[in-house]
Amino acid sequence: MARKYNITLCDGTSCIQKEARNIKDAVERELEKHCLTEKVSINLSGCLGMCSKGPVMIINPGYTVYGNLKVEDIPLIIEQHIVKKKPAAELVIETDHLYNRFFRVFGDVNFFGKQMRIALRNCGIVDPENIDDYLSVRGYEALAKVLTEMKPEEVVAEVRKSGVRGRGGAGFPTGIKWELTARQKSGIKYVICNADEGDPGAFMDRSMIEGDPHSVLEGMIICGYAVGSKHGIVYIRAEYPLAIKRLEKAIEDARREGFLGKNILGSDFSFGVEIRLGAGAFVCGEETALMHSIEGSRGMPRPRPPYPSVFGLFGEPTVINNVETWSNIPVIIMDGSDWFSSIGIGRSKGTKVFALAGNIKNTGLVEVPMGTTLRQIIFDIGGGIPGNKKFKAVQTGGPSGGCLPEEYLDTPIDYESLQKAGSIMGSGGMIVIDETACMVNIAKYFLEFTQNESCGKCTPCREGTKRMLEILTRITEGKGEMPDIEKLERLGNMIKKASLCGLGQSAPNPVLSTLKNFRQEYEEHVKEKKCRAHVCAYMMTYSINEKCTGCGLCRRACPVNCITGSAKSRHEIEQYKCIKCGQCYKICKFSAINRN
Amino acid sequence: MPTPIEILKKKRAEALNRIISKGFLSTKRVYVGMATCEIAAGSKEVMDVFRDALEKGLRDVYLSQKGCAGRCNLEPTVEVIEEGKIPVKYGKVTPERAKEIIEKHIKNGEIIYDWVIK
Numbered sequence: 001m002a003r004k005y006n007i008t009l010c011d012g013t014s015c016i017q018k019e020a021r022n023i024k025d026a027v028e029r030e031l032e033k034h035c036l037t038e039k040v041s042i043n044l045s046g047c048l049g050m051c052s053k054g055p056v057m058i059i060n061p062g063y064t065v066y067g068n069l070k071v072e073d074i075p076l077i078i079e080q081h082i083v084k085k086k087p088a089a090e091l092v093i094e095t096d097h098l099y100n101r102f103f104r105v106f107g108d109v110n111f112f113g114k115q116m117r118i119a120l121r122n123c124g125i126v127d128p129e130n131i132d133d134y135l136s137v138r139g140y141e142a143l144a145k146v147l148t149e150m151k152p153e154e155v156v157a158e159v160r161k162s163g164v165r166g167r168g169g170a171g172f173p174t175g176i177k178w179e180l181t182a183r184q185k186s187g188i189k190y191v192i193c194n195a196d197e198g199d200p201g202a203f204m205d206r207s208m209i210e211g212d213p214h215s216v217l218e219g220m221i222i223c224g225y226a227v228g229s230k231h232g233i234v235y236i237r238a239e240y241p242l243a244i245k246r247l248e249k250a251i252e253d254a255r256r257e258g259f260l261g262k263n264i265l266g267s268d269f270s271f272g273v274e275i276r277l278g279a280g281a282f283v284c285g286e287e288t289a290l291m292h293s294i295e296g297s298r299g300m301p302r303p304r305p306p307y308p309s310v311f312g313l314f315g316e317p318t319v320i321n322n323v324e325t326w327s328n329i330p331v332i333i334m335d336g337s338d339w340f341s342s343i344g345i346g347r348s349k350g351t352k353v354f355a356l357a358g359n360i361k362n363t364g365l366v367e368v369p370m371g372t373t374l375r376q377i378i379f380d381i382g383g384g385i386p387g388n389k390k391f392k393a394v395q396t397g398g399p400s401g402g403c404l405p406e407e408y409l410d411t412p413i414d415y416e417s418l419q420k421a422g423s424i425m426g427s428g429g430m431i432v433i434d435e436t437a438c439m440v441n442i443a444k445y446f447l448e449f450t451q452n453e454s455c456g457k458c459t460p461c462r463e464g465t466k467r468m469l470e471i472l473t474r475i476t477e478g479k480g481e482m483p484d485i486e487k488l489e490r491l492g493n494m495i496k497k498a499s500l501c502g503l504g505q506s507a508p509n510p511v512l513s514t515l516k517n518f519r520q521e522y523e524e525h526v527k528e529k530k531c532r533a534h535v536c537a538y539m540m541t542y543s544i545n546e547k548c549t550g551c552g553l554c555r556r557a558c559p560v561n562c563i564t565g566s567a568k569s570r571h572e573i574e575q576y577k578c579i580k581c582g583q584c585y586k587i588c589k590f591s592a593i594n595r596n
Numbered sequence: 597m598p599t600p601i602e603i604l605k606k607k608r609a610e611a612l613n614r615i616i617s618k619g620f621l622s623t624k625r626v627y628v629g630m631a632t633c634e635i636a637a638g639s640k641e642v643m644d645v646f647r648d649a650l651e652k653g654l655r656d657v658y659l660s661q662k663g664c665a666g667r668c669n670l671e672p673t674v675e676v677i678e679e680g681k682i683p684v685k686y687g688k689v690t691p692e693r694a695k696e697i698i699e700k701h702i703k704n705g706e707i708i709y710d711w712v713i714k
Contacts, residue, residue: 060682105675132611362667364666
């Protein structure tokens, strides 16, 4: 349908409090009065970050923003803007937030409109290989502002005041990290960008570097100025060739234009960035292991303290932040810490990017303000579960996180709430699981990953995860016993307490959280040797019932020839030969195969 | 001595000029997603269709690549942006669809609503 106008109404918490919903009713009423409902579409957005000027309404095309609205204003706006095609100038508010640009293009699509893009502000609207594009969306303005107007201490204070916390998972306040490093009196300091994204199913960092590499660089340069460092390093895995290529191009362009190198923008501050490639070990996402890898040693963590901000790369003070944290920095400088800290909830400020995947209709990158609930992400933005299946669990934080069942869907997303629920924020993987999945098997999958990636330095992680995996394998093979479940719990808690680094400390999370939330499934596996989702093959028996017409499809499909029977008579499965692959079950057209 | 902000402003003006000289002010701007994920979904072939059309004399179109907007299951995505109109976002664009977008939308201004991301 051809709509000529699109009206976006902010549906953030703050605007709702100011009666944004009544405004929506008023808009609908007015449109009906002027017979314009066919021409104008209305959509509700997530928080637009203009809370102090709310309720807010945007009319597209043209991206005219109306603020401080009252129900009485609506007739005037509709009549002037849409009927007479002249914006009601006296109610228009001036906004030039950096993140707004994404909205101008994508704001009317429900999937994007409900989001708030700060870190991903330029992804999808600029050419990542063209520095001119970045400059045209006020790129490097934050850097220029810092160099012209702010002292290094002021930059650190501003970042600290914004309340931004590390987006890599642990959530350590970025400002404090910077302050600790800035305080060190050392001739050499390092600024590192951790782009070693290793979670299965997560691709936020890759998209950010591929879509908008300059934002990340700008964040790093600003940090270099703030903490007094000249050396920046991006540690990125070799598995991301396109991201590396674009980053190299970005560094080259930035150097040519004078945003990197000696005397940046005519000031006496100099800063350079180089790229180091990682071989793709999961443990190298841990900061101390990452630094060892850059130094040329084996990628293994070491005990902290001393923290990197005091004793980091090559023994020098080092700031190390995740890609997403870096690309938040220019916005904090441009739009101010007061604005930034007005977004979010409690001690978690700003937004978080999630890679939404699994059994969900709209897969993709989602950036939402902290405090948005899991339900909003999965059902409003993600569109729910495809194929009329039931929601079973959501896994956040990748292999270090936990699985949360339905009763946790209204948990607000912030560092503390997720931790309390038994999961973690992590770097932002979010996998939605429907009823066809077996939770024991999911836990086994994640543990297999961490067990494989365990570097082997400390015993609890090296041996403990191996034993846990053995027990889980036993359970899924139908050989589990009741004490196994307790053993899993005991081992898991021990590994969490005794491991050296984040990998080990969080490796048991998928198992412990499924044990807590889906204990019944474990018990069924052990006591009744039954897998309710029909995933654990070892526990199943296949048999043929009286509906069999003897068509022979299953006989031909069976890879081990264990189905016998002549044409047009009921077939039979020889159980001792059956490998439980389920081919016969899938191929049968008469539901004549029983699966138990 | 100019301050860093003044230097930046000058650089930005130059950058804008360069973009405009490449045809940014054309009636239609076409953006094709070119991140790893989109290329895997086939956006390179889509890009080639648009490039070909430009070489063969398609006028008044500014073509650019872009990063991933994050709508994975609808990739490759293509945006057609026209001043004063709501930007049109196409999903699951194949080379065949790209040709049709050129014929219908870009040449004749007919939006193909079935493919628009809602």
